[in-house]
Amino acid sequence: MKAINPWINFNGNAEEAFTFYKSVFGGAFTKVVRFSDLASDESQVPANETDKIMYIALPIGKNNALIANDVPAFMGRVNENENRSKIAVSTESREEADRIFNGLSAGGTVEGPIGDSPWGTYAAMFRDKYGIEWIVEFDPAGN
Numbered sequence: 001m002k003a004i005n006p007w008i009n010f011n012g013n014a015e016e017a018f019t020f021y022k023s024v025f026g027g028a029f030t031k032v033v034r035f036s037d038l039a040s041d042e043s044q045v046p047a048n049e050t051d052k053i054m055y056i057a058l059p060i061g062k063n064n065a066l067i068a069n070d071v072p073a074f075m076g077r078v079n080e081n082e083n084r085s086k087i088a089v090s091t092e093s094r095e096e097a098d099r100i101f102n103g104l105s106a107g108g109t110v111e112g113p114i115g116d117s118p119w120g121t122y123a124a125m126f127r128d129k130y131g132i133e134w135i136v137e138f139d140p141a142g143n
Helices: 014-025 094-105
Strands: 003-010 031-034 053-060 064-070 085-090 109-116 122-127 133-138
Touching (some): 003 014, 014 053, 014 064
Parallel strands (some): 003 064, 085 133
Antiparallel strands (some): 003 085, 053 064, 109 122
């Protein structure tokens, strides 16, 4: 396994929070994707959501990153008094991603089936049978 990275959901303030985290940890964002970057004729983004963060990553240490996104309004607000995080596992290969996804998601609820993501990775999102939220991802670019 390459790494396990925390992934945090925010109510529209992911960029503000990550600017703060960057001031604490140092470094530079490796990727920032806004909802507007994913907009197309087939996938409309409401005007009030375009500047929100779909994906942001800040390297922490040698092989780890803190990752986050803003939750779109149509999905409801994140309850800040409960666990707002997903555990993100970065794998060495598509095969390892499939193995981990198939193992951890057994008996759980798949929110996003394993497959190619809009940001160029091979990924899945699900809750395991214990209610823990996971993202399994393979990045062929090695990021």
